[in-house]
Amino acid sequence: MKFPKDFFLGAASASYQVEGAWNEDGKGVSNWDVFTKIPGKTFEGTNGDVAVDHYHRYKEDVKLMAEMGLDSYRFSVSWPRIIPDGDGEINQKGIEFYNNLIDECLKYGIVPFVTLYHWDMPEVLEKAGGWTNKKTVDAFVKYAKACFEAFGDRVKRWITFNETIVFCSNGYLSGAHPPGITGDVKKYFQATHNVFTAHARSVIEYKKLKQYGEIGITHVFSPAFSVDDKEENKAAAYHANQYEITWYYDPILKGKYPEYVIKNIEKQGFLPDWTDEELNTLREAAPLNDFIGLNYYQPQRVIKNHDTGEKIERTRENSTGAPGNASFDGFYRTVKMDDKTYTKWGWEISPESLILGLEKLKEQYGDIKIYITENGLGDQDPIIEDEILDMPRIKFIEAHLRAIKEAISRGINLKGYYAWSVIDLLSWLNGYKKQYGFIYVDHKHNLDRKKKLSFYWYKKVIEERGKNI
Numbered sequence: 279m280k281f282p283k284d285f286f287l288g289a290a291s292a293s294y295q296v297e298g299a300w301n302e303d304g305k306g307v308s309n310w311d312v313f314t315k316i317p318g319k320t321f322e323g324t325n326g327d328v329a330v331d332h333y334h335r336y337k338e339d340v341k342l343m344a345e346m347g348l349d350s351y352r353f354s355v356s357w358p359r360i361i362p363d364g365d366g367e368i369n370q371k372g373i374e375f376y377n378n379l380i381d382e383c384l385k386y387g388i389v390p391f392v393t394l395y396h397w398d399m400p401e402v403l404e405k406a407g408g409w410t411n412k413k414t415v416d417a418f419v420k421y422a423k424a425c426f427e428a429f430g431d432r433v434k435r436w437i438t439f440n441e442t443i444v445f446c447s448n449g450y451l452s453g454a455h456p457p458g459i460t461g462d463v464k465k466y467f468q469a470t471h472n473v474f475t476a477h478a479r480s481v482i483e484y485k486k487l488k489q490y491g492e493i494g495i496t497h498v499f500s501p502a503f504s505v506d507d508k509e510e511n512k513a514a515a516y517h518a519n520q521y522e523i524t525w526y527y528d529p530i531l532k533g534k535y536p537e538y539v540i541k542n543i544e545k546q547g548f549l550p551d552w553t554d555e556e557l558n559t560l561r562e563a564a565p566l567n568d569f570i571g572l573n574y575y576q577p578q579r580v581i582k583n584h585d586t587g588e589k590i591e592r593t594r595e596n597s598t599g600a601p602g603n604a605s606f607d608g609f610y611r612t613v614k615m616d617d618k619t620y621t622k623w624g625w626e627i628s629p630e631s632l633i634l635g636l637e638k639l640k641e642q643y644g645d646i647k648i649y650i651t652e653n654g655l656g657d658q659d660p661i662i663e664d665e666i667l668d669m670p671r672i673k674f675i676e677a678h679l680r681a682i683k684e685a686i687s688r689g690i691n692l693k694g695y696y697a698w699s700v701i702d703l704l705s706w707l708n709g710y711k712k713q714y715g716f717i718y719v720d721h722k723h724n725l726d727r728k729k730k731l732s733f734y735w736y737k738k739v740i741e742e743r744g745k746n747i
């Protein structure tokens with residue numbers, strides 16, 4: 279089987295992780311500009327001030343993408359570049375940058391797939407309560423409209439938010455991301471609801487503009503599986519999926535919240551403050567979503583957690599995806615299993631779980647169009663005689679593309695695959711050491727770009743439409 283012509287073989291990035299130019303051409307300060315400067319927050323104090331300088335080198339980068347043959351490039355727009363103070367004037371220089379980037383992609387026939395929010399928010403808004411403040415919702419809708427109006431003639435695929443669960447849980451539960459708050463469950467749920475409302479309102483606004491493109495959201499997809507057949511562990515996996523999948527997917531695709539979670543959090547006093555109008559907006563927007571984007575890196579293996587009293591210290595390392603933690607409510611725990619394979623950063627490698635997860639998703643949400651908007655291997659690539667021989671990445675992506683083929687043959691409506699990431703970039707908390715790209719960036723030599731072995735391999739895969747996968 280080959281990947282059909284209308285299946286995008288692409289790759290992705292995000293503004294803060296690649297652009298740099300953090301204070302150029304009128305860009306406002308973002309929450310990440312501030313957060314990464316707090317001692318101890320990131321690996322060796324790394325930040326995105328310069329990142330890989332995509333802001334200045336986008337032409338060179340897009341040219342490399344064209345050489346690779348990418349069907350599509352997923353990137354994000356930096357909100358503070360467009361509206362520096364969050365809610366005021368539009369910065370024309372910011373619009374100009376993305377106009378240039380979009381035009382450069384189109385010049386080579388690369389379809390731009392644009393994310394509006396990949397975590398960098400104007401600091402002014404963060405200071406005023408960020409996603410817990412409903413004014414942020416209004417500001418976001420205004421920003422989204424500004425982007426639709428400026429770029430919508432050429433951009434026909436929009437993602438509102440990237441991984442709500444990650445920025446909300448790290449922002450308000452573990453404190454590993456801005457605003458760095460720990461253990462505030464009420465704020466966590468409020469933030470998620472406000473994001474869903476911002477998404478719904480933006481979708482409605484987009485459809486009103488009649489630009490005839492697609493719009494959706496990107497969620498983490500880490501389906502939970504019980505480690506065995508014990509009832510209590512199966513209940514733990516059910517609980518994990520309700521809190522981490524259903525809570526996120528239902529309000530978007532069904533326009534309502536799952537009863538199971540509502541009942542629990544109502545008892546605990548964590549129900550978000552919501553209005554009938556907001557709940558109606560969710561219902562109105564749900565059928566207007568054109569697709570759902572999934573970021574799949576790994577599944578979760580879970581057991582019932584018995585030591586509920588214990589407070590688990592989350593470190594930078596274990597808060598970024600490696601198993602070993604109890605859930606915030608102490609109900610379940612993720613575990614590492616002896617018979618599974620893990621990356622250097624402790625993330626499980628399991629293409630089969632993607633297929634199983636997609637089948638369950640189909641049972642819950644039917645035939646909604648799906649893009650895998652991120653998937654990839656974080657590694658320290660071997661350099662041998664100046665060549666970057668990233669064989670493990672090739673194996674990883676190949677295995678996942680094979681799983682995608684299998685899922686398609688089982689009737690899953692998959693329409694694209696975006697490898698994370700197109701180029702080596704700043705890992706939010708793990709600096710530049712954790713590499714994901716097809717293109718290497720030499721931090722010792724002027725940020726020079728170099729093609730990795732995987733670059734040539736992916737080029738061939740695209741040329742052959744995956745025939746030999």
Ligand code: BGP
Pocket residue numbers: 292295440441444573598652656698704705706707708712
């Ligand atoms: C996702 C994010 C990406 C990227 C990726 C890898 O959660 O959407 O922006 O960072 O994970 O994560 P990390 O850099 O922590 O390995």
